[in-house]
Amino acid sequence: MIRILLTVFLPLLLPSTLYFMWFANERRRAIAAGTPESMPRLGDVPWFVLGSAGVVIAAVVLVASSIYSGDEPGKVYVPPHVEGDHVVPGASK
Secondary structure, eight states, rough: OHIIIIIIIHHHHHHHHHHHHHHHHHHHHHHTTOOOOSOOOOOGOOHHHHHHHHHHHHHEEEEEEHHHSOOTTOOOOOOOOOEEEEEEEEOOO
C-alpha cells in the first residue's frame, strides 16, 4: 500500500498541493497588503495543467521505479511453495 501511495498518489497530488500552497500564500499577502482585488481567484485554477503535470510526474516515477528496482537480469523467480509442513516464501535465484 505504501508503494502505491509513493509511486502513484503522491506524484499525482504534488502539483495541486504546491499550487494551493502558493494560492494560500498569495491570498494572505494580498490581504496583508490591503489589496484584496489583486488576490488570485479560486475559479482561475489551471486544472488541466495541474492534472497533466501530475500524470507526467507519476509516469516518470513509475518508469524510474521499474528501471531501478527489482532483481538482476537473468535471475529466475521461484514462487512461494510448500516444502514438507511449511511455506517457503518466493525468491529470485
